Amino acid sequence: MSAFVEVDHIDQVFRLPSGGSYVALRNIELKIQKGEFVSLVGHSGCGKSTLLNIVAGLHRPTQGGVLLEGREIKQPGPDRMMVFQNYSLLPWLTVRENIALAVDEVMASRPRGERRGIVEHHIDMVGLRQAAEQRPSQISGGMKQRVAIARALAIRPKLLLLDEPFGALDALTRGGLQEQLIKICEETHATCIMVTHDVDEALFLSDRVVLLTNGPEAHIGQIIEVTIPRPRDRMKVVNHPNYYGLRSEIFYFLNQQKRAKKRKAKPTAAIARNGLEKVNLELGFIPLTDCAPLVVAKEMGFFTKHGLEEVTLSREPSWKAVAEGIATQRLDAAQMVAGMPLALTLGFEGKAPLPIVTALVLARNGNAITLAKHFYDEGVRTPQDFRAVVMQTPDKVHTLGMVHAASMHNLMLRYWLAAGGVDPDRDVNLTVIPPPQMVANLQSGNISGYCVGEPWNSRAVQENLGFVIATDLDIWAGHLEKVLGVREDWAEKYPQTHIALVKALLEACEYCDDYRNREEILELLSRPHYVGSPPQYLRPGFIDPYTRGTGTAPQTLPRYNQFYVDKTNCPYRVEGLWIMTQLARWGITPFPKNWIEILDRVRRVDVFGEAARELGLLDIEPDRGPIHFFDGTVFDPDDPIHYLNSLKIKRDIRIEEVLIDALEAV
């Protein structure tokens, strides 16, 4: 079935008085289903209003066109009624006359009495009975906008277009009108396109938020599905577990665009110095205890020692932002969750494969699964217990938080659930929430638990909101957790820089694992521009014995945050292979038939080896042996397909050849 509205590859070019031309919109393609509410969000001047005017028919695109129910839009018409930013009421007509003008013209074939009835109905609908006889100049801005909305809805448009409808109103009026609008839209099943600057407004009202990049040549940068169920009210939306994730995703996009604008003004060129190709590096990190090696390398001078004199650490809002930053080359390198280089290389979430390499494991362990306190009171101690509770309450959806599809948190949480017989997709609902927002979501009851790195488990324990049912030491002791990731083409362009970076971080890792340094590192981490969490939340596991919030005595876990000892840092291939089996198991990526090639490309043991040799550190890869898990299963790296087939709970596994070079040629 074709879409209700189809924006078909629109280009908009304006002729400039100087004789040149300005490409405002480039290749905009968007399909909108009947009854959908879509918001267009972007910075000022990105052409979102132009796009809306094109849909309205007030403006003809230079290329492409818009189809409404299969017919091309060539001129404005009442089936696409617009609510204008400045209301556009006729000042010489009263509220009633303004609405009646539209109704009488558009519904001229209906009898007069019926038209009157429609006008009066809509006056009541927006609560303007008292003001019906007043002129626009005699009523407030909020009332004017209500008249405009009533006028638009009264003629029953197929498509309602809203151009920053509440932009000029105060916050209180805006909130009230948004609630009225959402109610009306839900009642009338209107299809709406709204242009707005207000991210919360977009999230509250929309089914999809279309993010436009900056002009010139603005295009659709990202489309965000707002999966919050309807009917909605504000509290329900704000408390939804996905809300802050979506919100930060949009803000992240807008900030990126802002930065892109600045960058265009001042491109950062590579500064070559000290025998390195590039000494000015931008490194992304997420505020977690295990970002310590990056912080230490910066603050303790390991970067400078290895010639990287201008390293900036960029605190990122989410793992998705990290991936985006590397893809767009805003970041030179980043702390990544262990599966991210593989997932990006294989291509996931509908994105084309982007080869990423890792030459260093930054940390092992350090995660835990936290469940809400009430599960403890119900006697939940194992995944099997958890399954029993989930099965007893089939009408309640238990949502669990994790930080990224390709993170060890997701894979281990899924592994742990599946080991207990819980299908992580069918029995519970897993959702991506940035680490710093986990505790707040647990507190508000939006989620039942989560798997995340520290300090976000200890925080829930200390605030008595949750308890740690399992640390990753209980599931797979010594698993890789965070890695250093760079684009493959970056690594090829700056090979010496890459080695210097690995050396600096490797020394920092060694420094981090010396318990004598931990107090000092703790002070660094608790600074607001790094993790910014009070030290008491960072201590458990990192310095102090680990408290699970189960009443048992705190446990000393010397390997909980492992940065160097026990051959931590080598990105050896068996672990990578296990990650790929898990990514395939849950349908996140296909399993590559050419897995040996992929592993060699992504996990750069050679670069690690070179760096370690130059530092005079022992250069050995851990033994290429099987991995043992808590549930007794063993992963044999020689037969991954057999391992995949032996798993009971899994999705449809795609096994295919992943060719990354063909796409690289672009």
Next chain:
Amino acid sequence: MTAELDQGSKRRAASRRSGILSGIGKQSQKLVPPAIALAIFLVVWQLLCSSPDATLPGPIQTLSETWELIIDPFFDNGGTDKGLFWQILASLSRVAIGYTLAAVIGIAVGILIGTVKIMYQALDPIFQVLRTVPPLAWLPLSLAALQQSNPSAIFVIFITAVWPIIINTAVGVQQIPQDYNNVAKVLRLSRQKYFFKILLPAAVPYIFSGLKIGIGLSWLAIVAAEMLIGGVGIGFFIWDAWNSSRISEIILAIIYVGIIGLLLDRLVDYVSKLVVPEEQKQG
């Protein structure tokens, strides 16, 4: 209780009285400065013209010499020997005809060139040139064309008043906010509805500023035109008085012309207040 009430009502009455009094006081206060200015003006005039070899009469002499004309504006001795009322009425009727023609044609042409861009581009330069031609320059041409004096005078009024009306109307139409036009486009308003519900109300303040300039100009033009064409009318009355050296009558006529001009201007203002929507008033 009653006493209190009584006292209260008395106080209120008193305050109301004082309110009225102060209202009158305010009104009269406003009249005081112009009255004083007028008195000073008259005194200076009298002093300047009191010397025996003065060429112009003073106010007292003017008043005494024209007293007959003032008290009896309605006499009619045939020919051009008529009371001032008839003289002014004749002038006003010419203005009325010429100005009405100018208003009707001016607004129509203004709307036309305001809505049709190509017409505006074609005609605006011509209008800009013609607009600067002094009214009297048209008179010989119109006499040559129309052969009669009265229609020629009316034509001069018309041609004087029509330009500001055309230009202001055109600007008013062009200045209709794009938002209103967008509303009309989206609703697909019929031409007739667009004209009456959007174009006219939106342009009406501009039209009236054109009309106001037009009325002033036509009253200016009529006096000059009548001096040349003769016949009954305040312009020729002045010219006739000059020819017969009745300077006092000239002064009286000038005063009348001034007052009538002011009243015409106020009349257009008043009409515009009735017609222009409250929200469209321009600061």
